[in-house]
Amino acid sequence: MLAAMKNRKSILELGIHFDHIRQKTWTVLNPMKPADGSIINETDLTGPILFCIALEATLLLAGKVQFGYVYGMSAIGCLVIHALLNLMSSSGVSYGCVASVLGYCLLPMVILSGCAMFFSLQGTFGTVSSLVIIGWCSLSASKIFIAALHMEGQQLLVAYPCALLYGLFALLTIF
Amino acid sequence: MAYHSGYGAHGSKHRARAAPDPPPLFDDTSGGYSSQPGGYPAPGADVAFSVNHLLGDPMANVAMAYGSSIASHGKDLVHKELHRFVSVNKLKYFFAVDTAYVAKKLGLLVFPYTHQNWEVQYSRDVPLPPRQDLNAPDLYIPTMAFITYVLLAGMALGIQKRFSPEVLGLCASTALVWVVMEVLALLLGLYLATVRSDLSTFHLLAYSGYKYVGMILSVLTGLLFGSDGYYVALAWTSSALMYFIVRSFRTAALGPDSMGGPVPRQRLQLYLTLGAAAFQPLIIYWLTFHLVR
Numbered sequence: 001m002l003a004a005m006k007n008r009k010s011i012l013e014l015g016i017h018f019d020h021i022r023q024k025t026w027t028v029l030n031p032m033k034p035a036d037g038s039i040i041n042e043t044d045l046t047g048p049i050l051f052c053i054a055l056e057a058t059l060l061l062a063g064k065v066q067f068g069y070v071y072g073m074s075a076i077g078c079l080v081i082h083a084l085l086n087l088m089s090s091s092g093v094s095y096g097c098v099a100s101v102l103g104y105c106l107l108p109m110v111i112l113s114g115c116a117m118f119f120s121l122q123g124t125f126g127t128v129s130s131l132v133i134i135g136w137c138s139l140s141a142s143k144i145f146i147a148a149l150h151m152e153g154q155q156l157l158v159a160y161p162c163a164l165l166y167g168l169f170a171l172l173t174i175f
Numbered sequence: 176m177a178y179h180s181g182y183g184a185h186g187s188k189h190r191a192r193a194a195p196d197p198p199p200l201f202d203d204t205s206g207g208y209s210s211q212p213g214g215y216p217a218p219g220a221d222v223a224f225s226v227n228h229l230l231g232d233p234m235a236n237v238a239m240a241y242g243s244s245i246a247s248h249g250k251d252l253v254h255k256e257l258h259r260f261v262s263v264n265k266l267k268y269f270f271a272v273d274t275a276y277v278a279k280k281l282g283l284l285v286f287p288y289t290h291q292n293w294e295v296q297y298s299r300d301v302p303l304p305p306r307q308d309l310n311a312p313d314l315y316i317p318t319m320a321f322i323t324y325v326l327l328a329g330m331a332l333g334i335q336k337r338f339s340p341e342v343l344g345l346c347a348s349t350a351l352v353w354v355v356m357e358v359l360a361l362l363l364g365l366y367l368a369t370v371r372s373d374l375s376t377f378h379l380l381a382y383s384g385y386k387y388v389g390m391i392l393s394v395l396t397g398l399l400f401g402s403d404g405y406y407v408a409l410a411w412t413s414s415a416l417m418y419f420i421v422r423s424f425r426t427a428a429l430g431p432d433s434m435g436g437p438v439p440r441q442r443l444q445l446y447l448t449l450g451a452a453a454f455q456p457l458i459i460y461w462l463t464f465h466l467v468r
Binding site for chain 1: 277306315
C-alpha cells in the first residue's frame with residue numbers, strides 16, 4: 001500500500017497528471033463541449049503515445065502490419081500543421097503542443113479501426129462511418145486549437161488540414 | 176531558450192558542488208545503490224526533461240542537459256537560416272484569413288463575372304490583410320489546394336489501380352516544378368515590362384496557386400461524371416480563371432502610376448497579362464488529363 005503510494009507520487013513527479021489526461025480525453029470525446037484553453041498548454045505526450053499504440057494494436061488485430069506508416073504520417077502531418085498554425089495565429093505554438101493535441105484527437109480513429117476488426121469497412125456503411133469519424137476528429141482538434149491560440153473565425157480553416165491528415169489515417173484503416 | 180541554458184548551467188553547477196546536495200524528491204525504491212540526488216527540475220519542465228532525474232547518474236544528467244542545449248542551438252540555427260530567405264512577417268500577411276474570406280474567394284474563383292470592384296484596398300500605404308479585403312491574395316487557399324490536389328491524384332490513381340508511392344511523388348513534384356517555372360516567368364515578364372509594381376514573389380505565388388482549385392474541381396467532376404463531365408468542368412474553370420487573372424492583374428500590375436506610361440510598355444503589360452491567363456487552361460489540362468482516363 002505504501003509502495004503503491006510512493007509509485008503514484010513518483011509518477012506525478014514525472015509530470016503525468018492522470019486527471020488532466022482524463023479531462024482532455026473527455027474534451028475530445030464530446031465535440032460539442034467548449035474546450036478550456038489552459039490545460040492544453042502543457043505538452044503532454046503520454047496520452048497521444050498511448051492512443052498511437054492502441055491504433056497500431058487494433059490495426060495489427062485486423063491484419064495490417066503498418067507501424068512505420070502511422071509514425072511517418074503523424075510526424076509529417078504534425079510538422080505541416082505546426083507550420084500552418086504558426087503562420088495563421090498571432091501567437092506561435094510549439095511542436096510539442098501540436099503533436100499532443102493531434103494525438104489526443106486520434107482517439108475516435110482508434111474506435112474506427114476497432115470496428116474494422118469485426119467487419120470490413122469497404123462498403124457504403126464503412127465510407128459513411130469513416131467520414132463521420134474524420135469529421136469528429138478534426139472538429140475536436142480545431143476546437144482545441146482555436147481555444148488555445150485565441151483564433152477567431154478560423155475553426156473550419158484549421159479543421160480542413162486536420163481532416164486531410166485524419167483522412168490519411170482512415171485510408172490506412174480501410175485499405 | 177533561456178530555460179534550456181539555465182538548466183544546462185544548473186546541471187553543471189550541480190556536478191561541481193560536492194557537499195550539501197538537495198534532498199531527493201522521492202524515496203529511491205530501487206535497492207542496490209544509495210539514493211543519489213538527481214537535481215530538481217526547473218518549473219514547467221515537460222515530461223522528456225524530468226525523466227532524467229530518475230537515472231540518478233550525474234554523468235547522464237550532464238549528457239542530457241548538453242544534448243538538450245545542442246538541440247535548442249540547432250533549432251535556433253534553423254530559424255536563423257529560414258529568416259534569411261523568407262520574411263515570416265510578410266508570409267503571415269498572406270495567412271491572415273478567416274472562413275468568410277475563404278468561402279467568398281472560392282466562389283469568386285468559380286464565378287468571377289459579377290464581381291465589380293477588383294482594386295486592392297490600402298490603409299495608409301499598407302495593403303489590407305485578406306481578412307478585410309476580398310481582393311487581396313492569400314496563400315492559404317493555394318497551399319491547401321495543392322495538398323488536396325496531390326491527395327486527390329493519389330486517390331484517382333488508386334481507383335484506377337495505377338497507384339504507387341513513386342507515381343504520387345512524381346505527380347507532386349511535377350506540379351511544384353510547373354508552379355516554380357510559372358512564377359519565375361512572371362517575375363521575368365514583370366521585370367521587363369514595368370518599373371515598379373506591388374506584386375512581390377508571394378503575390379505571384381498566390382495567383383499561380385489559384386489554378387489548383389480549378390484542377391481539383393475538374394478532377395472531381397471527371398471522377399464523378401466521366402470524361403464528358405471532365406471536359407465541361409475544364410472549360411468552365413479555365414474561362415473563370417482566365418477572367419479572374421486578367422481582371423486581377425490589370426488592377427495590380429498596372430498600378431496607379433502606369434496610366435501615364437509609354438504605350439509600348441502598356442502593351443507589354445497587356446501581353447504579359449494575356450499570356451499568364453492563356454497559360455492557365457494549358458497547364459490545368461496537362462496536369463489533370465492523365466488522372467481522368
